[in-house]
Structures are given as structure tokens and as C-alpha cells.
Amino acid sequence: MPGLPGEVRCGLKKVLLQFLANSVGICAIRLLQSGLRQARKVIFMIDEWDLTATNLHRISKRRYEVAVLPISAIEAHNRHLPEGQDYRHTTCVARTACKAAWDRCQSVICLPTIPYGVDCNLMAYPLTIHVSQATLDAMVRDIVVSLRKHGIRKVLILNGHGGNEFMPLIRQLQTEVDTNVFLCNWWRVGMDKYGDIFECRDDHAGEMETSVAMALYPELIEPGVAGDGGVRPFRFEAVRQGWVLTSRDFAKINDHCASGDPSKASADKGRRFLELVCGRIEDFLVELAEARIDDKFPHEP
Numbered sequence: 001m002p003g004l005p006g007e008v009r010c011g012l013k014k015v016l017l018q019f020l021a022n023s024v025g026i027c028a029i030r031l032l033q034s035g036l037r038q039a040r041k042v043i044f045m046i047d048e049w050d051l052t053a054t055n056l057h058r059i060s061k062r063r064y065e066v067a068v069l070p071i072s073a074i075e076a077h078n079r080h081l082p083e084g085q086d087y088r089h090t091t092c093v094a095r096t097a098c099k100a101a102w103d104r105c106q107s108v109i110c111l112p113t114i115p116y117g118v119d120c121n122l123m124a125y126p127l128t129i130h131v132s133q134a135t136l137d138a139m140v141r142d143i144v145v146s147l148r149k150h151g152i153r154k155v156l157i158l159n160g161h162g163g164n165e166f167m168p169l170i171r172q173l174q175t176e177v178d179t180n181v182f183l184c185n186w187w188r189v190g191m192d193k194y195g196d197i198f199e200c201r202d203d204h205a206g207e208m209e210t211s212v213a214m215a216l217y218p219e220l221i222e223p224g225v226a227g228d229g230g231v232r233p234f235r236f237e238a239v240r241q242g243w244v245l246t247s248r249d250f251a252k253i254n255d256h257c258a259s260g261d262p263s264k265a266s267a268d269k270g271r272r273f274l275e276l277v278c279g280r281i282e283d284f285l286v287e288l289a290e291a292r293i294d295d296k297f298p299h300e301p
């Protein structure tokens with residue numbers, strides 16, 4: 001500011017600096033206030049049935065009776081469904097049932113979904129991730145033992161992938177840890193009503209799984225690319241009838257990693273099936289949470 005006397009220059013500088021300091025201060029206060037407003041909103045959204053959402057402050061004041069452990073897989077489902085199909089629908093079933101059960105009994109906790117499963121027989125398809133049953137079992141065992149240390153003695157494994165087999169582990173675990181482990185393959189929950197909702201028997205990525213995807217995440221279904229889900233049958237009658245079993249290599253049954261026709265799928269069918277399944281699981285969780293563990297549990301006293 002040439003041309004102005006030194007004192008005036010100095011005075012203007014002070015006023016300018018004061019103005020800037022005030023502006024920055026006001027901005028900072030406004031930011032802080034809006035941050036607090038946001039934080040207040042988040043606090044009201046904390047779901048105490050969701051282990052990934054709740055916190056030490058809240059958990060310390062609760063008594064959880066039942067833990068739900070969803071387990072899934074990452075694998076191809078025909079050409080049109082997402083690789084994370086099992087992860088997504090199993091997580092959704094677990095969360096829906098746990099939330100509804102929580103509203104009735106406030107003692108159910110939903111653990112995060114284990115995303116990987118046993119997929120060695122689908123490895124011919126790119127980016128299938130296979131985790132051995134032994135690895136899964138080791139993880140489930142550690143989780144059950146951790147839960148026991150925190151006083152939770154009722155655990156439901158909610159499985160969403162046909163290749164995972166947990167009964168041998170459960171049989172073994174229950175002789176070693178005083179925890180009661182239950183297994184629910186969720187797609188079996190509504191089998192008695194299956195024919196009322198769907199037209200074709202589903203096995204992998206067919207009418208049922210496509211309907212469920214249409215109900216939950218239609219934006220992830222690729223249009224116009226699905227194969228018909230037809231499979232090359234076994235050459236032995238005993239295996240076709242099911243009294244002799246073997247494992248299927250999905251690369252040998254067709255070229256699109258599916259078993260079941262998706263063409264009759266609809267979002268409405270998916271919604272009806274999910275409503276039935278989630279409602280039944282919710283009822284079981286409430287019953288389990290309220291059941292007292294005595295020396296005959298889980299049998300009648």
C-alpha cells in the first residue's frame with residue numbers, strides 16, 4: 001500500500017487480519033457444528049444386532065444369547081448373476097432375520113459373513129475362490145470358542161452355499177465346547193412351500209436363485225447372457241436316483257456353471273420366498289434366544 005502513511009497501513013493490516021481470523025473461526029465452528037449434527041444422526045442409526053455396527057459402550061450393557069454366523073462362497077452363477085451371489089443373499093437373509101428377531105428379544109447378534117466357501121469343483125471358472133473345508137472349520141471353531149469366552153453358548157451357522165458341510169465339525173465341537181451349534185442351510189428353509197412359489201426345481205443359479213437376485217439386487221443381473229441351466233446327466237441310474245452320491249465337476253455338466261433354468265424367475269417369486277424364509281429363521285432365533293440351557297438342552301426337559 002504505497003502512498004499511505006505507515007500507521008494507517010499498520011491499522012488496515014490489523015483489521016484485515018482480525019477479519020480473516022473471525023471468518024476462519026466462524027467457518028471452523030460451522031464445520032464442527034455440522035460434524036456434530038452428522039454424528040448425532042449416525043448414533044441414532046446404530047444397529048445393536050449387527051456386530052460390525054455396534055460398539056463397546058453398547059455391547060457392555062447388553063446380554064447376547066444367540067450369535068448368527070453367515071457363511072457363503074464366491075463362485076460363478078450361470079453368466080448373468082454376480083460372483084458374490086451367495087455372499088449377498090446369505091448376508092441379506094441373516095441381517096433381515098436378525099433385525100426382526102432383535103426387535104422382539106434384543107439378544108441376537110449377527111456376525112459378519114464369511115465370504116469364501118468350498119469351491120474346488122468350480123475352479124474351472126475364472127476367479128472362483130476356493131477355501132478348503134478344513135480352513136473353514138478352523139475359522140468356525142475359533143469363532144465359536146471366542147463367542148463362548150464372551151458367554152454366548154447358542155450359535156446358528158447360516159450357510160448359503162451347497163458345497164460347505166458343517167455337520168461333522170458341529171458333532172465334534174459339541175463334545176469339546178459347551179456351546180450349542182445349530183446349522184441352517186437357508187435355501188432349505190422354505191422347501192415345503194417351494195412348489196407353491198416356483199415352477200422348476202432349482203439347484204444352482206436357476207429359477208429360485210435368479211428370483212432372489214431380482215428381489216434383492218436387480219441392478220447386478222446381466223441381461224441377455226444367461227445359459228439355459230441344462231446339465232449333462234450322470235451315466236449311472238443309481239447316481240441319478242440319488243442313492244449313490246458323488247461330487248460334480250461343474251465344468252463337465254455344461255459351459256456356464258449352472259444347474260437349473262433361470263427363465264421363469266421373477267422378483268415377486270424371490271420376495272415371497274425370502275419373506276417365508278426370513279420369517280421362519282426370525283421365529284427360530286427368538287425361540288432359541290428365550291430357551292434356557294439345562295442338562296437336556298436342546299431336547300425337551
Ligand SMILES: [Zn+2]
Pocket residue numbers: 077085086160161204205209
Ligand atoms: Zn448360490
